[in-house]
Amino acid sequence: MRGFRFIRGTMWSVTRPLLQECTLTCYRLLSAMTQAVPPILSVTPSRALVDEKFQVLVENLPPGCPVTLCSLHRSEDKDDWEAYGHYVSDHRGVVSVSEDLSFGGTYTGKEPMGLLWSMRPVPGSRKGLRLRKINVCTPMLVNISVHSGHEGFRDRTPLASALAERWYMAPGVKRIDINKQGVQGTLYIPPGPGPFPALLDMWGGGAGLLEYRSALLASRGYVSFSLDYLWSEYLSADVEFKYFETAFNIIRNHSQVIPDRVGILGSSLGSMVAFDLTAYSTIIKPRCIVCISSNHYHPPGTTLKAGFKILSKHFHKAHFDENNHMSWRSFALDLIADPSNNVEVGRINCPMLLVNGCDDQNWPTVETAEEVARLLREGGKEHLLSRLAYPGAGHLIEPPFSPHFRATKFIILNSKEKVILLWGGHTKAHSDAQEDSWRKILSFLQLHLYHSPSVKANL
């Protein structure tokens, strides 16, 4: 081991000055050039939806020149997020992020979208940040720049910059605030005459009302209703249940919606509501459901907030990792071991897609999915189920190219106490999961909501 370290150390002591010399030469060349003209940086397309890829290209560099490509985004919360990759130009003086390999930075290898998905808060930022766009009527602006050299690139002014706009809303998508029959939320409607298939879209606890996924789904052809459901204190579980049924019916009865093509998409706590509604409602029948980071824990007769209170009684059993980040996974596993605590998913009769991360440290979502599979199998309904389980992915499975959050600040609903919750996942694997799962979610929705023969369970 020591021998290896010695060899590696020797190699580094040889290559490092060489690299520095190379950087200096290129830097001198570039300085001379910049008296004339700088390199040309382009991002194509410069305006795109967040789930679309782009190509980042640098031209007019000296050949064989070490450069760093850097992305920078200032969030709505005024935090700065960045990503960067170290590259070397070819004999034509070109760097193509789609074709070339990054040799270091926040991502390595051939990663056309690495400048987005590997973003993290700049050094010195507050801890536990999460990047979420609240105003989806404007694009996310990402500044992409190219700097000379690798080490210490931040100390040098960029050679060239370009701005990329990343949109959640396609042109023509309409946004409508809903406050109807006691139900609150935001509705997104695709452009065109309609009518359209539709989705009830629910996020998890602690997030507030998030609209970006609904905006994106509308951009992909679905009327999507982002439901605000944790703002109220309900008197009973029945009343709360009716809230969700009413929300579903508001969508179903909307003039732009095809009434028998309404599905539910829920993540985390939202996935529990999806299971609950689909299993127990006698008045609404979703065409299909998608559960991201599946959760079926719902002690009978409890409201969501009451259920959360029960959950919080187990927090003392939570495991804290080496960074003091709180994981609920292990005590949650115990809780769901008792089937009386859980939604009877065996009652579900529509197609289901479950999307989970194998490194989910917040909730035993993979185990939940296995349990769902077992219960459906018992009822002869396993053909209704599709499961995606991604190794190395965590709890917060977002649209593609979103940065990965392994742990973030979280306000415990009842106590207002702030902790840092461990969601899990390793960035590269998690990002791959986000990209792959989104495509598969859209494909599943297209099949069941756009043109499906009706799938009936064998009862």
Added chain:
Amino acid sequence: MDRKQCCVKLSVQPSRGLMDEKFIVLVQNALPGSQLTIRALHQCEDGHSWEAFGHYTADTTGTINLSEDPSIRGTYSGVEQMGLLWSLRPIPGSKPGLRMRKKNIQTPMEVTISVYQGHQTEGFADLVPLSGVVVERWYMAPGVRGFQLQKVDSPQPFFLPLGPGPFPGLLDLYGLGGQLVEYRAALLASHGFASMAIDYVNSKFTIETGKMVDSQYFETAYRVLQQHPQVCKSRIAMIGFSFGTSITLKMAIYSEIIKLSAAVCISGSHVQPVDGSVEEILRFSYKNAGKTRFSEKDEKIWRDQLLPIPTDPSLKADVGRLQCPLLLLVGEDDQSCPAQESALDIKEMMAQAGNSHLLTVLSYPNAGHLIEPPYTPHTRSSNFRTTGMPEKVMYLWGGQTVEHSRAQEDAWKKILVFLRENLYGGRNPTLFSHL
């Protein structure tokens, strides 16, 4: 619910693009073999509506891809990925002589693309489409900054790319149309050139005196551009269209102050009094007003005013003295200007002077006078009021739509490569492969 209605999915990628970028229009989940019409509708800033459409048949998978499948008939036919844009024309019943030109380039051109059941040719307003999307087409890339550069006479629109620079500079001159055109300068800035659109028709001087500005006006513009901290002093080019060509050649050849790295001349001529003032050059072309012809539709044809190309060297800009590369773009069906004849004469003059290695001529059969950025709808004739004339009259510009549109697409790519090579150095046209 009608299954057909639910099925058909229409998508356009990218939904937000630059004016010169291609898009892919895709129809999916249609009934295999079904007949469908794909239509584009655009409402101009002046309130007029323009449309284009193509008739298609869905394949066995129920798909239509405009970059692969042919339109059987419509405002365009054949495999035409961008046909829905370049074949746009005013909807039936519109007043004649319309031309599409965007004034406000801070906002995009919005086009609604829809798919209809069957092969429809008219009455679209009364039909309900199966599906529709909205597409944005921008002249300005994100990050391009547009502002007014203060000049001696009046502020000029200036477009600066994002980044530290310095950037090569461009002076952009349109023709005598009377309306300042900024869109080309904005689009060129989106490709990395610090571009100034020079309004030489509506200057304070012209409004007050009724006379054209002189060389000093353009030389001041050049100086102001040079002095901008983010512009490369020694890499400035000029691009002139129609009468703008006359000014470009005059400055390139005769100005002591303006030293161009390159010049692009579109649909113009070198026939003008040697070293005449701009006013004199303008008067020269009006002198032969008697040579104006009229088409059978009573459209004014201007091209003969400068013909025949004189042999007298005092009547032609001395292109043999040019010291920078020159790109000439010619529509062979140009009815306004004898651009083709002029180009041939320029070639001869430069061959004799020994500087023809500087010249590139791009000559397009059946293209007309109005060679605009790609996918701009072709205007064969329109209502036009030129400087010094009181009324709008129908002018014939020429060109056949298909060939003219191909010319615009090809010309633009080549203009960008030419500018890149001469202003940035190096030959790496990879950047334009998506155009």
